[in-house]
Amino acid sequence: MSPDGIIRVALPNMDREAKEQHVIIIEAKDMAGLKGGLSGTTTVTITLSDVNDNGPKFQHKLYHLAVPESASIDSTVGRIMATDVDTGQNAEMNYAVEAGDGSDSFAVFTDSETQEGVIILKKPLDYESKRRFSIRVEAINRYIDPQLLSLGPFKDRTNVKINVHDVDEPPIFISPEYIFEVQENRETGAFVGAVIARDPDIANNPIRYSIDRQTDLDRIFDIDANNGTITTSHSLDREEVPWYNFSVSASEASDPKKVTSMSVHIRVLDNNDHAPVFPIPYETFVCENAKHGQLVQTISAVDKDEPSEGHRFYFTLASDAASNPNFTVRDNQDNTAVILTRRAGFSRREQAVYLLPILIVDNGTPSMSSTNTLTIRVCNCNNNGIGQLCNADAFFLPAGLSTGALIAILVCVLMILALVLLLLTLRRHRKDPQFVNEDDDIRENIVRYDDEGGGEEDTEAFNMATLRNSRVVREAKTRKDVTPEIQSLYRQSFRMSPDNVIFREFIRDRLKEADTDPSAPPFDSLQTYAFEGSGSIAESLSSSASVASDSDQHYDYLSDWGPLFTKLSDMYGNGGSDPAL
Incomplete structure (x- = not known):
């Protein structure tokens, strides 16, 4: 240690892998270390940092693995392991299969978490063709310091034996x-x-x-x-x-x-088993003033067959029409043909329609042929060559209007007529009466009401459906809101006929029926009855007696009964509660 307290390495080639930490005690004295001076100590821990000075080492020099022949591509065959005493990224490594036997069937990659080498399958295996593989795998450091290359090598190799197991496979x-x-x-x-x-x-x-x-x-x-x-x-x-x-x-x-x-x-x-035919039913016309050699129609053909060399059609007149003096066929050599006139001038009145048989032959083996008929009408044409009159009955066709268009127009007209008839029928049904039948006797349907009912709550007095429908059979039901009171207002009157007692009983019965009928209106009404008595001053009251045998029935009963009703009114009161009627 220098006087200024700097710590230096005393030994060369210190190895972290041998000893990572060193602990030393430092003492400091004053008075230059003389006796009587004071001193102090401290502990210093020195940790060696790692450098990539070690390469990977395989744990085994030979690995044995097995795989079934049915294993799928990219499936795992096995794992191998190489270790590196360095730490961190200095210990990271890559694995590779060296070129040689099995290098095309297997591959290896590094598991980033465990640093293991994972061997996978690259192509299908067949136990019957090859049962064993021997590969050589190399592990090499991923990061190498160029200054430390002299400390290498930084890689290692191992051998891997792989056995293929037989599997019962489908065909x-x-x-x-x-x-x-x-x-x-x-x-x-x-x-x-x-x-x-x-x-x-x-x-x-x-x-x-x-x-x-x-x-x-x-x-x-x-x-x-x-x-x-x-x-x-x-x-x-x-x-x-x-x-x-x-x-x-x-x-x-x-x-x-x-x-x-x-x-x-x-x-x-394909076999040539279909004959060529017209693609559509051709129907054309020729003008009455047509010239010799004038174009009438261009035709073509279709064939369901599909020859390898393509279609080739030949057009001629059928044998029975080869000497036709009116028209001829010229083959265009491109699967089409034209129909030309053979003479000048045609007459509708002499012949309005010509049927021209045309023979079409294909190039198949064997060749097939068919005879197709071209319909040619004779027309009176305008200056532009457009047919306007195409039959002997002087029926003028608009320019360019075909037979199909005329049929379509006729169908539309018929549909319109059918629609008009349907509307007229519906209107007639709407005007028909809903409830009255022609055979109903309307003589008992003249009813007059002159009173106010009981309001919306009054549902017991009468039923509107009964008033509307003359076919409802009236039942004798007692009304709940009106107590029947038969008032016999007999008046002395002229003696009408020997049968006035019968009329009195008839009128009384009708009054009682009106008072006890729950469907009758709750007020006075004028009712007309058709009754035929014996010895009536009006003679027969039957409807058959009031009309002639050869005339229509009429319903003017008031005029027939006028005198009699006047006398009966004097004799009897009305059937309601109001005597003023």
Whole structure:
């Protein structure tokens, strides 16, 4: 220690890993240390800081690990450990698999918490092809001080032996997918292709094949359970279904639970089995003043088939119309053709419509053909060549108006007429009476009310529904708010007829019925009754006697009963409580 109290290292190459702390006692004296002077002591603790002067060391020079062949990619195979006596970041390290056997099948990374090396799987394993792997793993410090490189090395190596364990695996297909082609219209049972699967285990168990019927609901194909041969069970039509997709399963014969599925795609190849036809029903016209060689219509064709080299159509007149003097066909060599006039001048009155048969042939093998009819109408055209009159009945068509448009207009007119008839029917139904029937005798429906009822609370006096409906049968019910009182106001009068007693009884019965009827209004009313007595001065009171046999019935009963009612009124009072009526 220097006189100024500076502490210096006395020994070279101090090692923190050997001894991290040093404790020393310092004494200080005055009077230059002479006798009689005073002194004091203190304790000083010196801690050595770490430098990266040590490399990692594996705990073992050889590690043994095991992994099943069914292990998935990136799954952990095992852990190895290297230690470093340094601390902090000086002890951090990286692991790596050195190039060599197994370096493409395994990888290693560092666990940041435990500083262990974690070995993982990089590619699938197969016990039957390789059962053991030997790899070399290196651990190296992550941070190295360049000034301390001379103290190295700062890395270590170890060997790792990995054994692969056998697992009973399901069958595997030799191809990742299968694509087959089959010609359409083949006979039932035609060969399509074969799928092949094998048992990857040493036992090499037999394989059984089947089609997943959830993906082949119509059972279009069959498969041989023993060899995987696929055949057709129905005739195929490319124009209906060009592709089929379904799944095939392969399972071990001894363990059906060990099963693998694979997708199968079948393309149906085309046969030339459809003839070309017009894409639409052509209907055109020619003007009466048409010239020789004038264009009438451009036509084309379509074909459901799909030849590998594309479509090529040929247009000619049908054999029975090859010598047609009116029209001819010129093939444009581009799958279209034009119809030209062969003469000048046409007459609607001589012939209004021409039916031109056109033969269309394709380039398939074998070639297919069809005869299509082109309808040509003769029209009277304007100066612009637009047909205005296209039949012999002088029916003028607006320019550009087709037959389809005329049909549409006619349908609209018919719909409007139907709607008008429906509205008229509904209006007639609204005007019909709701409650009165033509056969009802309205002679008992003339009722007059001249009194005020009991207000909203008066629900017992009468029922409005009864007043409205003449069909309601009146029952003899006693009214609760009116006590029936029959007042016989007999007056001496002229002698009307020999049957006046019958009328008195009739009127009395009607008065009693009105007073005891709960549905009758609670005030005086004028009621007219149709009654036919014997010996009436009005002779017959029947409705049939008041009209002629060849005339309509009339209901002028007051005029027929006028004299009689006047005398009866003098004889009897009204049936209500008010004698003033």
